[in-house]
Amino acid sequence: MANAALDPHAAIATTASGLGPALTTADGQPLARALARSQRRARRRAFLLVLPLLAFIVITFVVPIGQMLQRSFYNDGFSANMPQVSAWFAATERGTDPDDAAWTALAQDLVASADARSIGVVGTRVNYDMPGTRSLFTATGRQVRGGLEPPYREALLEINDSWGDPRLWSVMREASTPVTANFYLSAVDRTRDEDGRIQQVAEQQRIYLTLFWRTFWLSAVITGLTFVLGFPIAHLLATLPMRQSNLLMILVLLPFWTSLLVRTTSWMVLLQQQGVVNDILVWMGVIGGGQRLQMIYNQTGTIIAMTHILLPFMILPLYSVMRTINPSYVRAARSLGATSWTAFRRVYFPQTLPGLGAGAMLVFILAVGYYITPALVGGSSGQLISNMIAQHMTGTLNWSLAAALAALLLGAVLVLYWLYDRLVGVDNLKLG
Amino acid sequence: MKSTLILSTALTGLAFAASAQEVNVVSWGGAYETSQVEAYNKPFTEETGIRVNMIAADNPATPLRAQVEARNVTGDVFDVEVSDAIRLCDEGALMEIDPADLPAAPDGTAAADDFVPGALLDCAVANIVWGTVIAFNTTKFDEGAPATAADFFDLEAFPGQRGLPRNPKRTLYLALIADGVPAEEVYEVLGTDEGVDRAFAKLDTIKSQTVWWEAGAQPVQLLADGEVVMTTAYNGRVFDAMVAENQPFEIIWDGQYMDMDMFVIPKDAPNPEAAMEYLKFATDTQRLADQARYIAYGPARQSSAALVGLYQDGVTEMGPHMPTSPEALANAVMDDPEFWADHAAELTERFNSWLASS
Numbered sequence: 001m002a003n004a005a006l007d008p009h010a011a012i013a014t015t016a017s018g019l020g021p022a023l024t025t026a027d028g029q030p031l032a033r034a035l036a037r038s039q040r041r042a043r044r045r046a047f048l049l050v051l052p053l054l055a056f057i058v059i060t061f062v063v064p065i066g067q068m069l070q071r072s073f074y075n076d077g078f079s080a081n082m083p084q085v086s087a088w089f090a091a092t093e094r095g096t097d098p099d100d101a102a103w104t105a106l107a108q109d110l111v112a113s114a115d116a117r118s119i120g121v122v123g124t125r126v127n128y129d130m131p132g133t134r135s136l137f138t139a140t141g142r143q144v145r146g147g148l149e150p151p152y153r154e155a156l157l158e159i160n161d162s163w164g165d166p167r168l169w170s171v172m173r174e175a176s177t178p179v180t181a182n183f184y185l186s187a188v189d190r191t192r193d194e195d196g197r198i199q200q201v202a203e204q205q206r207i208y209l210t211l212f213w214r215t216f217w218l219s220a221v222i223t224g225l226t227f228v229l230g231f232p233i234a235h236l237l238a239t240l241p242m243r244q245s246n247l248l249m250i251l252v253l254l255p256f257w258t259s260l261l262v263r264t265t266s267w268m269v270l271l272q273q274q275g276v277v278n279d280i281l282v283w284m285g286v287i288g289g290g291q292r293l294q295m296i297y298n299q300t301g302t303i304i305a306m307t308h309i310l311l312p313f314m315i316l317p318l319y320s321v322m323r324t325i326n327p328s329y330v331r332a333a334r335s336l337g338a339t340s341w342t343a344f345r346r347v348y349f350p351q352t353l354p355g356l357g358a359g360a361m362l363v364f365i366l367a368v369g370y371y372i373t374p375a376l377v378g379g380s381s382g383q384l385i386s387n388m389i390a391q392h393m394t395g396t397l398n399w400s401l402a403a404a405l406a407a408l409l410l411g412a413v414l415v416l417y418w419l420y421d422r423l424v425g426v427d428n429l430k431l432g
Numbered sequence: 433m434k435s436t437l438i439l440s441t442a443l444t445g446l447a448f449a450a451s452a453q454e455v456n457v458v459s460w461g462g463a464y465e466t467s468q469v470e471a472y473n474k475p476f477t478e479e480t481g482i483r484v485n486m487i488a489a490d491n492p493a494t495p496l497r498a499q500v501e502a503r504n505v506t507g508d509v510f511d512v513e514v515s516d517a518i519r520l521c522d523e524g525a526l527m528e529i530d531p532a533d534l535p536a537a538p539d540g541t542a543a544a545d546d547f548v549p550g551a552l553l554d555c556a557v558a559n560i561v562w563g564t565v566i567a568f569n570t571t572k573f574d575e576g577a578p579a580t581a582a583d584f585f586d587l588e589a590f591p592g593q594r595g596l597p598r599n600p601k602r603t604l605y606l607a608l609i610a611d612g613v614p615a616e617e618v619y620e621v622l623g624t625d626e627g628v629d630r631a632f633a634k635l636d637t638i639k640s641q642t643v644w645w646e647a648g649a650q651p652v653q654l655l656a657d658g659e660v661v662m663t664t665a666y667n668g669r670v671f672d673a674m675v676a677e678n679q680p681f682e683i684i685w686d687g688q689y690m691d692m693d694m695f696v697i698p699k700d701a702p703n704p705e706a707a708m709e710y711l712k713f714a715t716d717t718q719r720l721a722d723q724a725r726y727i728a729y730g731p732a733r734q735s736s737a738a739l740v741g742l743y744q745d746g747v748t749e750m751g752p753h754m755p756t757s758p759e760a761l762a763n764a765v766m767d768d769p770e771f772w773a774d775h776a777a778e779l780t781e782r783f784n785s786w787l788a789s790s
Contacts, residue, residue, distance in 0.1 A: 120522020131778035135770050138522050205778070207785040214788075273593065274658040297643050380598075380644055380787035388784065394494045395599070396777050397519075 069410075072183050072403035077125030078175035081118040082109040086176040094196055098169055100153070106163075107144070107152035114141035128398060129182055129191070130171040136162050167194050183404035208388065208405065215385045216412070218303065219367035223314075225307045226363050227356065230314035234355075237315070238322035249319075256312040264373050267305040271296040271377075297379030305377050310366055314359035321355030321430050354430035361420065361429065365413055385409060454483040455706040458495060459511040460693075461488030462649070463672050467726035468511075472714040475722075479713070482706050490647075493520065496698055500525045505700040508707035515769035515776075517556035517694040526555035527697040527704065535716040537735035546717070548756075550766070551732040556694035557715050558732035560723065563755030563764070564602045564691070566684040567651070567670040572661040581610040581687030581763075584662055585638055595651045595663025598644040600783040601772060602664060602689050605765050607634035609687040615765045623771070628779070632786055644787070655681060671728035671753050675743060688764040690755055692732060730756035 023031040079086045084105035098106075113119045123137030140159050148155055156163040174182060174192065185191060189206040190198050200206065233252070237245045255263060270276045273292045281287050295301060325348065333343040371386040378387070385405060392402035420426070457473070459465050465488060473484040487507065489495050493516035499505045500520075512520070520526050531552050534543035544552060551558035566584050570577060578590050584606070596603050605618045611634045613621050621627035643660050645651045651665035652673045667688075673679040695714065697707045713719065720731035721739035728750065731737065740750050751757060755764075 117522070117524035120519060120524070123522070124519070127774065127777065132774045135774045138518075138773075139770075141522075204785055205781050207781055207788055210785075210788055269657075272657065272659045375646055380639075380642075383784075383788065391780070391784075394491055396780055397493075397497060398777060 068399075068403050069407050070403075071400045072407045073180060074178050075125060075175075075180060075183070075400050076178035077121045078172070079178045081113045081116070081122050082106075082172075082176070084109050085172070089173045089176040094170075094173060098153075100151075103153040103156065104150070107148050107150075107156060110137075110140060110156075111144050111146075111148055114145045125175050126168075126171055128186070128400070129174055130168065133162070133168060133171075136160055136168075170194050170196065183400045184408070186401055187404040187408055208385070211383065211385045211388060212408070212412070214383075215368055215409075218299070218306075218382075218384065219364050222303060222306050222310060222367045223360050223364045225303070226311050226314035227360065229307070230311055230318060230359070231352075231356075234315045234318035234322055237319050238325075239327075252312055252315055255308070260309065260372060263309055264305055264376050267301070267308070268296060268377060271301060271304065296377050297382075299378070299382040301377035301379065302374045302382030302384075305373050306367060306370060309373060310363045313362040313366060317358040317362065317430065318352060318355040321352055321358075325351045353424075354428050357420075357424055358429045361417075364416075368409065368413060453481060453703075453706060454485060455508045455703050455710050456485045456487060456506060457509045457511070457710065458487045458489055458492040458507040460490075460492065463668065463727055464729070467723050467729075468714075470726050471723035472710075472719055475719070476710060476713050480709060482709065484710065491516075496520065496696075497525070500698055500700070503700070505698045506702065508697060508701040508703050509710055510696050510698065511559070511693050512556075512696055514550070514553075514556075514558075514692050514694060514767055515772045517553055517696050518769045519773055520696065521553060521555035525698060527699055527701070528555050529557055529697070529708075529711070533708070533712065535712055537717050537733065539735065541735065543715075546733050546735050548732055548734060551692060551694075553694070556696045557711060558692040558694045559715055559720060560693050560729040561732055561756055562691055562693065562729045563667040563685075563760065564597075564664050564689040565667045565670065565755075565760075566606075566662060566687065567655060567665050567681050568662040568684065569655055569658065570680045570682050572658075577682065578662060579684060579686065581606055581684070582612075584684075584687075585610045585634060587638060587641060590662065592641070592661030593659060594638050594642045595645055595654050595660040595665070596642050597651075597664065598646050598787070600779040601776070603635060603783070604628070604631040604779065605689060606664065606687055607631040609763065609765070610634060615687070615763045618765050619768045619771050623775075628782070632782075635786075652679075652681075655679070667753075667755050668727045668729050675745065675748050685760040686763050688755060688760055689767065690764050691767040693729075724750050724754070728753040728755075730754040 025031055025034045085102065088102045088105045092102075110119070113122055119137050119141035120134075123134040123141075126137065127134035140156070140163075143159055162168060170192075174180065174196070182192070185198060187208050189201050189209050191201045193199055233248075237248055237252070239245075240248065268275075272278070273294065275296075277295065278287075278292045282289050282292065287293065295304070329347050329351070330343050333347045334340065338346070368384075369386055370384060371390055374382050374384045375387050375390070378384070386409075389402045389405050389409075392398045392405070417426075457468070459468055465486060469484075469486060473486065476482065477484055491512075492507075492510040493512040496507065496510045496512065497520065499507065517526075521528075529552075531542075531544040531547075534552075534557065536542050537546040547558065548561065551561075566578075566581065568578055572592060573590060576589075578584065578586075583590055584594065596606075604622060608618050608621055608627070608631050609615060611630060622631065643654055643663075645654065645663070648666050648669055651660075651663040652669050654660045655663050655665070656673065656677075656679055667683060670681055670683055674681045674683075695711050697704065697711065701707050715733070717733055717735045718739065720733050721736040721741075723729070724731055724736075724740045725742070725744050728743075731740065737754075737756070740754065742748060743750055752759070754760065
């Protein structure tokens with residue numbers, strides 16, 4: 001009943017009861033209690049009405065995303081299937097050379113894991129940190145299935161002398177605990193050397209930081225372009241008489257309702273070297289037949305197609321805010337001697353900021369996670385980080401790395417949101 | 433009241449699922465799926481009364497892995513690539529399949545001797561052999577058409593944009609072949625750092641003129657639009673465009689990359705018996721030969737080859753269009769799943785980094 005004090009009705013009831021004989025309802029109950037009860041019921045009903053959505057979000061969104069993100073730091077592929085050697089790693093210091101106990105543990109784990117057909121999981125986990133080792137595990141597994149004779153060290157080295165590689169032992173030590181930061185290291189182009197020190201990966205393997213940077217840069221450019229293109233349209237829509245503005249609105253909404261894939265492929269038809277735009281330019285004699293412009297399958301293609309696709313997300317919030325701006329403010333400013341630029345800058349534009357904030361936020365966050373359009377029209381230079389996430393989800397099946405990349409992306413967006421809140425204020429956001 | 437409603441709905445759903453004999457097959461969609469429906473599913477349902485539900489996926493290995501991970505397997509038979517079949521089998525996600533259970537060839541040859549090498553694994557049975565090949569638009573070259581993998585990299589003699597898939601698996605080998613590495617040594621060379629450098633150096637020569645494709649339908653479209661003059665593509669798709677749509681395309685078999693598609697059954701498949709029935713039925717000599725009526729992918733059984741006849745249009749001889757025909761095999765690279773299981777991650781990262789550095 002902590003809320004009772006905040007409740008104006010309850011307060012009135014209490015005050016009322018303090019003044020004279022306690023007020024009661026028609027059936028003789030104290031008014032305060034009846035009120036509190038009815039309010040409890042109303043709150044419960046409101047909660048029950050929200051419950052389906054809450055359950056839906058928790059079951060279909062929070063739990064799966066949480067599980068997915070958990071993979072970014074939790075991978076028990078090695079530790080769960082190689083318990084004895086994991087125990088040896090836990091009991092010894094980093095840098096300890098494998099002794100007889102270690103080799104025995106490794107051999108017994110390998111035999112058990114091969115019999116249980118989990119050796120592939122183990123090999124895959126180690127391969128993430130040391131490429132080229134997966135087949136060492138699966139091939140050895142095939143040979144030791146059913147047993148291995150001591151001395152184990154010699155027996156394993158006999159099968160493949162890579163088992164003696166100190167880097168392999170270092171990587172196995174890394175993998176022997178289920179919780180690891182290695183996937184985050186990979187996601188920022190870092191790796192660990194033999195002694196566990198963090199270092200940058202070889203130059204030709206570096207990719208993710210470049211792509212993160214490119215993703216945020218291109219998203220900012222696209223947000224800027226949607227603003228430049230969308231602002232005048234939204235203004236026109238908001239100021240034209242209803243009949244004309246409705247017609248214009250249809251032109252904005254029709255592409256919005258069209259499938260994303262259809263719009264992307266239309267841009268491919270328009271922009272490719274043998275496409276409509278190049279054909280027209282050649283026909284008009286602007287360029288020669290041999291110098292057709294490369295407008296797609298590169299960064300330009302990604303920017304053009306994404307700007308078009310995301311434009312309505314900027315126009316609609318701007319429009320809804322502009323409609324509510326009273327035109328007499330600008331007229332008043334003009335009548336007081338402001339030039340039209342000053343009137344726009346000091347009176348009109350500040351009032352559109354909530355819509356602009358909402359539009360920019362929507363466009364930027366959507367652009368950061370865009371995947372289909374860059375995949376289709378991005379070529380080699382127009383790829384975004386989500387294309388890498390998709391590749392690790394469906395191609396290399398390294399879900400842990402995909403989760404780490406996704407978590408970093410999510411973190412970066414949250415930081416930007418926080419910055420936005422500090423600088424502009426989220427309460428300045430108006431979606432319609 | 434509400435709970436009884438939910439309960440009864442759930443029960444009806446269960447009862448319905450249990451009553452019908454069925455098998456869920458997850459495959460790749462498109463013309464390939466059609467060929468499986470025509471050659472396998474229809475006769476199978478006719479003979480056994482078991483209904484087949486075809487489910488399309490971009491790569492069936494992805495839902496398979498997700499279903500196993502979530503311990504809620506809904507598919508019975510999955511059509512996956514060799515490297516995925518090996519991986520999933522090593523990870524204990526698949527049912528083992530004994531070659532002795534598979535039907536023998538009509539002349540009595542046991543299945544183990546009848547399937548082409550590499551087509552039978554511990555947990556998987558191949559149904560087709562398919563190739564990634566170079567295809568070109570015949571209208572784009574007036575004086576002399578390209579004929580070899582080296583011509584693909586020759587921008588002077590054959591100017592125009594090229595199409596290549598955006599992955600290392602089907603690009604690096606082609607660069608090496610074009611650079612003069614014999615087909616059988618490709619993986620040996622690719623296993624060394626110098627070999628990888630050499631492949632990327634060769635790719636550098638056409639990088640500025642390359643359009644990168646991702647889905648199997650894209651290269652054929654790019655070629656038809658005239659956006660590229662030459663591209664690599666899956667041979668069945670090119671054949672489909674050439675024969676069914678009369679496109680002026682031609683295939684260069686030199687430097688073909690051969691791969692197999694395999695049927696696998698996950699460990700916790702809901703209808704394992706029906707799945708095994710389906711798998712046996714679909715991989716017998718006649719069905720594999722029948723599939724070649726609908727798409728230009730080679731049957732994975734030797735005994736099927738003799739039964740391969742005409743395309744469904746009734747005039748086109750399928751033999752020469754098969755990735756397993758003698759001409760096609762002359763300088764072909766067979767997929768090495770072990771190599772890719774080890775190096776896919778590392779080479780993919782290097783490939784992406786190379787792409788991004790333009």
